[in-house]
Amino acid sequence: MRNESIPYKIYLSESEMPTAWYNLRADMKNKPAPLLNPGTHQPMQAEELAGVFCDELVKQELDNDTAYFDIPEEIRDFYKMFRPSPLIRAYRLEEKLGTPAKIYYKFEGNNTSGSHKLNSAIAQAYYAKKQGLKGVTTETGAGQWGTALSMACAYLDLDCKVYMVKCSYEQKPFRREVMRTYGASVTPSPSMETEVGKKILAEHPGTTGSLGCAISEAVEKAVTSEGYRYVLGSVLSQVLLHQSVIGLEAKTALDKYGIKPDIIIGCAGGGSNLGGLIAPFMGEKLRGEADYRFIAVEPASCPSLTRGVYAYDFCDTGMVCPLAKMYTLGSDFIPSANHAGGLRYHGMSSVLSQLYDDGLMEAVSVKQSEVFEAAEYFARTEGILPAPESSHAIRTAIDEAVKCKETGEEKTILFGLTGTGYFDMVAYEKFHDGKMEDYIPTDAELKISRDKLPKIDV
Ligand SMILES: *Cc1c(COP(=O)(O)O)cnc(C)c1O
Numbered sequence: 001m002r003n004e005s006i007p008y009k010i011y012l013s014e015s016e017m018p019t020a021w022y023n024l025r026a027d028m029k030n031k032p033a034p035l036l037n038p039g040t041h042q043p044m045q046a047e048e049l050a051g052v053f054c055d056e057l058v059k060q061e062l063d064n065d066t067a068y069f070d071i072p073e074e075i076r077d078f079y080k081m082f083r084p085s086p087l088i089r090a091y092r093l094e095e096k097l098g099t100p101a102k103i104y105y106k107f108e109g110n111n112t113s114g115s116h117k118l119n120s121a122i123a124q125a126y127y128a129k130k131q132g133l134k135g136v137t138t139e140t141g142a143g144q145w146g147t148a149l150s151m152a153c154a155y156l157d158l159d160c161k162v163y164m165v166k167c168s169y170e171q172k173p174f175r176r177e178v179m180r181t182y183g184a185s186v187t188p189s190p191s192m193e194t195e196v197g198k199k200i201l202a203e204h205p206g207t208t209g210s211l212g213c214a215i216s217e218a219v220e221k222a223v224t225s226e227g228y229r230y231v232l233g234s235v236l237s238q239v240l241l242h243q244s245v246i247g248l249e250a251k252t253a254l255d256k257y258g259i260k261p262d263i264i265i266g267c268a269g270g271g272s273n274l275g276g277l278i279a280p281f282m283g284e285k286l287r288g289e290a291d292y293r294f295i296a297v298e299p300a301s302c303p304s305l306t307r308g309v310y311a312y313d314f315c316d317t318g319m320v321c322p323l324a325k326m327y328t329l330g331s332d333f334i335p336s337a338n339h340a341g342g343l344r345y346h347g348m349s350s351v352l353s354q355l356y357d358d359g360l361m362e363a364v365s366v367k368q369s370e371v372f373e374a375a376e377y378f379a380r381t382e383g384i385l386p387a388p389e390s391s392h393a394i395r396t397a398i399d400e401a402v403k404c405k406e407t408g409e410e411k412t413i414l415f416g417l418t419g420t421g422y423f424d425m426v427a428y429e430k431f432h433d434g435k436m437e438d439y440i441p442t443d444a445e446l447k448i449s450r451d452k453l454p455k456i457d458v
Pocket residue numbers: 114115116117144145233234235267268269270271272273274343387389390418419420
């Protein structure tokens with residue numbers, strides 16, 4: 001029911017935007033396990049990481065104690081082009097579902113890159129520029145991260161080299177062209193440009209690539225090119241830190257109207273949007289000030305939290321990156337080729353992995369046909385065409401709202417709508433034509449990549 005005192009969209013003014021990012025790790029009793037050197041298995045030191053990442057980002061990555069990092073004014077100015085993002089009350093969706101639940105979503109798709117990834121892209125590009133670097137390298141899967149980074153690099157006049165997972169490079173030519181419009185160079189991965197790319201192609205000829213493999217190529221390119229560093233769009237703790245703007249804004253907006261969510265839901269690929277959305281709420285839970293239910297939603301075809309193991313693993317297929325302790329399917333895991341719904345990464349942020357292991361967060365997995373059903377339902381009621389990734393969160397938000405209908409509970413649900421789906425119409429087409437299959441890996445299949453996890457004694 002429409003409550004006249006609560007608008008459809010809760011906007012904040014520029015002056016209400018956060019001036020500092022919140023580092024959830026500062027409030028965690030059990031800190032995420034440290035990154036390990038892949039050769040020595042010792043915790044990575046700042047000097048070792050400095051060859052791969054910009055100095056300021058290394059500091060942010062290793063800092064488990066500082067609760068707030070000031071957002072530099074230049075970054076805040078860039079944010080003002082597309083932030084604060086609206087917090088929307090899904091009145092129409094509630095009405096259509098006939099649920100007593102109150103549903104809110106934080107919409108991050110209001111920028112050309114079409115997702116939340118720009119929040120971290122501008123931060124990472126800014127620190128690279130400030131360090132006097134020439135450029136950055138990265139990987140991109142579906143293309144949102146590459147697009148966000150090219151926008152940020154164009155703005156700051158930095159060179160941007162993107163390794164794009166080959167199947168996406170071929171299936172999403174428009175994404176590729178958007179990146180080139182912003183001046184990035186885009187290479188399909190695996191490529192013959194790097195040693196690791198050549199090795200992967202020799203071992204798996206005809207492979208359509210994976211995120212893990214593209215990461216290896218981008219890292220190799222960065223460490224072998226003078227004046228370049230590598231940047232990553234998810235998984236790392238620094239990315240979760242930057243994405244805390246999502247949660248901080250959402251909390252300010254809800255607090256303005258005295259609204260307290262009962263359930264907070266986000267899709268989880270590498271964990272950055274979810275980690276950012278839940279950050280200030282989880283902080284309250286960790287400090288014993290409030291309680292919330294947090295739900296991570298992942299695809300049934302790439303179920304890192306729900307079916308993976310909590311162990312040290314490589315972040316990439318080429319095994320060049322530091323080892324991270326996380327819920328993982330094994331760095332060798334590549335989701336089935338007919339999986340079209342995004343969120344294809346084999347592992348999960350070590351911050352979220354620790355919170356999940358400590359029982360502070362729940363996780364569910366959903367099948368892609370059900371995800372697209374939810375996406376279409378949402379598009380027809382709320383108007384926004386959601387990204388398939390975001391639609392995982394929509395699916396679970398709807399499921400929770402339907403449960404409220406059955407029990408009559410008036411719960412307040414907040415979910416993250418991470419982006420728009422304009423470049424995902426091939427996947428929508430498959431769904432509309434009834435050609436979308438739900439491939440769920442068997443235990444035996446998952447065991448193959450799990451058996452290849454590195455053996456670490458810590
Ligand atoms: C990249 C992406 C995701 C998943 O990444 P996380 O790091 O898990 O947030 C979700 N939604 C959209 C629209 C994306 O582009």
